Amino acid sequence: MPSPPGTAAQVETRNPEALVEVDHAVFGYEGSPRTILDDVSMDFGRGKITAILGGSGSGKTTLLRLIGGVHPLRSGSIRFDGEPVDRSDPARLFAMRRRLGMLFQFGALFTDLTVFENVAFPLREHTDFSESMIRDIVLMKLNAVGLRGAAPLRIAEISGGMARRVALARAMALDPELLLYDEPFTGLDPISMAVAANLIRTLNDTTGATSILVSHDVEECFRICDYAYLMSSKGKVLARGRPEQLVESQDPMVRQFIRGEPDGPVPFHYPAPPFAEELGVRA
Amino acid sequence: MGRKGVETLVGVFVLLGMLGLLFLALKAANLSNFGGGDTYTLTAYFDNIGGLKVRAPVRSAGVTVGRVASISLDAKRYQGAVRIEIDRAVQFPSDSSARILTSGLLGDQYIGIEPGGQEKNYAPGDEIKQTQSAVVLENLISQFLFSKAADAGTPSAPAASGTKK
Amino acid sequence: MTNFVTRLGAATLEVLRVLGHHAALFAALLRACGTAVKRPYLIVAQVHAIGNLSVLIIVASGMAVGFVLALQLYYTLVRYGATDSLGLIVNLSLTRELGPVIAALLFAGRAGTSLTAEIGLMKAGEQLAALDMMALDPVERILAPRFLGGIIAMPVLAILFSTVGILAAYVLAVLLIGVDAGNFWSIMHSGVDAWRDVGNGIVKSVVFGLICTFVALYQGYEAEPTPKGVSDATTRGVVVASLATLIMDFVLTAIMFSTPGG
DSSP states (O other), X not given: OOOOTTSOOOOOSOOTTEEEEEEEEEEOOTTOOOOSEEEEEEEEETTOEEEEEEOTTSSXXXXXXXXXXXXXXXXXXXXXXXXXXXXXXXXXXXXXXXXXXXEOTTOOOOTTSXXXXXXXXXXXXXXXXXXXXXXXXXXXXXXXXXXGGGTTOBGGGSOHHHHHHHHHHHHHTTOOSEEEEESSSTXXXXXXXXXXXXXXXXXXXXXXXXXXXXXXXXXXXHHHOSEEEEEOTTSSEEEEEOHHHHHTOOOHHHHHHHHXXXXXXXXXXXXXXXHHXXXXXXX | OOHHHHHHHHHHHHHHHHHHHHIIIIISSSGGGGOOOSEEEEEEEESOOTTOOTTOEEEETTEEEEEEEEEEEXXXXXXXXXXXXXXXXXXXXXXXXXXXXXXXXXOOXXXXXXXXXXXXXXXXXXXXXXXXXXXXXXXXXXXXXHHHHHHHOSTTHHHHHHSOO | OHHHHHHHHHHHHHXXXXXXXXXXXXXHHHHHHXXXXXXXXXXXXXXXXXXXXXXXXXXXXXXXXXXXXXXXHHHHHXXXXXXXXXXXXXXXXXIIIIHHHHHHHHHIIIIIHHHHHHHHHHHHTTHXXXXXXXXXXXXXXXXXXXXXXXXXXXXXXXXXXXXXXXXXXXXXXXXXXXXXXXXXXXXXXXHOOIIIIIIHHHHHHHHHHHHHHHHHHHHHHTSOSSHHHHHHHHHHHHHHHHHHHHHHHHHHHHHHSOSOOO
16 A cells, blocks of 8 residues: 555564564454454564554554454464564463553553452462562552552542553553553543543653554643554555654545544445435435 | 461361262261161072062061172072071071062062071071062962952953053 | 245254254353363352352242142042141152252252353453453353352252251141141151162252352353343243253153152
8 A cells, every 4th residue: 555655664574673563464353354454564672652643444543452362363474573563372461461561541441459469469360479569669650640549449449540541550560561551541531631641651661662653632642642654444554654744644534534534535424315315305 | 368278278178078078978878777887698589579679678578688799590490599697696597488479559660578487597607598578560460360250150261461561 | 835844953953953052052061171170269268159158049939849749649548638748748748859850940040041141241341351361261261250259059959958848847847837847857867768768869950050150150251241131041941940840850860760669
């Protein structure tokens, strides 16, 4: 597909600058004829925050799960730190997943545990640390997201914004190299949104981790990300580039999404026969 | 609810279950009748064991003293070989007999032991020589019919077969 | 015509596929049980959630069934002067059949629906996906402890049901109506075989526990992660579990009690 003017040329082969490489990935659920991702190629630079933008149903969240190795690809490959993400090697997959943390859209906290225990969970599972060490780490992570005081609360007692922050603390618990954020801004009030954006940027910079952000909130994403991909509803990459490059893009579909225009290449009207005809009026 | 609390409650739950089980097994069923203490085995051969089942009681003077351990067909003698286990505390003279009786009119069948008069007792593994088989209903009926026929005199056969069951 | 045959064929294949899917999850569960026992507290917590919290409905129903059985049997037996056998018949009815079966049906209704809803909601809230991404197996962490908890809790509940039922029948028959207490217990005592009747009843309840728990877990795990999906899965789970229990009861009864033992 033609690259829009003003975007960086993409390297399709092994890129040592990238922690995660997606190479001509094609994906659809087993047994379903629909193709969710159609020849998608992306690189995610080490230590950078890369955003994946797009409308609903463009396959953004699915891409995150594929990077996490949840489903097998139909064709193409995904590499994490040079190694292919391979579901058929459970030991390798396990080791890879220890190095990443994922923040789900609504937190996906374990409802039968307290805030403290949720954050402690990955530590208890994947490390041999003593209880006192785990306690210190958990409090540190909660402190980083500003919720140290909420440690003893049960999940039912905290608000949605707080739940996202606890989920972030949990995703950070093992100090992962890769952080995956699934719609971190959706449904938050302006203050919580600012807090979340701030946290994502700060954590990324202080730990040197690589972050992949999936969202449809262009404004908030562009404030904090270093690079962005825009996906179309057909599962293809529409545009790529740094935020300032995408804002200047002349491609009508890109412009419509970035500026939030109600009508354009993505039409307002669902396909229908002419209105006059339906009303029975001669035009 | 703390961890200790949950574990305690589950312990109570399981305990209630075990108590219930004990109740059902002992008070409401016949387990305690024969807890399987020390027993010795005797064998008895019957022409017809009728409805006798394994684990049927062995009684003497109406008191349960043992259980039927196994029932099989002795291929040489063509008789039912019944092995019974009797409480070691109860000894029988070596000429005691075994009969297959029915508890009540239509009840389960059991083995009744009538003590003999010998001084020596059965040793473990001995065979009870005197046995009486179970009463088979068909034999009883045909016996009855034949005796009726004998009473009635010569025109017996048609009368016996025609009318009654 | 061909359309009908095609649809019939497709439906049959779908049934087979669902059956195979069930078998696959069952196999995964069995494998996961091996590692799940390394975390006994999880299993204990589930026995509490499934068993302890069902005790009230089991005991209440047991009492009610015991009363009703005693009453109904009395009305019939008194005509033949056979009220002495009341205890025996109540006991056999409960330990052989009603205890395991009714306890299983109540279990499917109370504990089963709670399991399905819980797991369905976990799935909808992406908690299962979160476990997966943390490189933990949700079957081992979430499903297996519940499975084992159900298998442990079910026989206990069935025993409680039968026990309470017999005691309730005693209260009604002996204390209220005036049936002879001695005969009530002694005829029951000699007529009920601990291994055959009580034992088989327990075997039945273990099998039912396995069926009801597994069906509830499967429905929750495979539910559509939407509110409607979870609610559909819950009702479907009760129906399937109840039917499976009753059919299995017939099979087990035929195997266990086919030779008349009295």
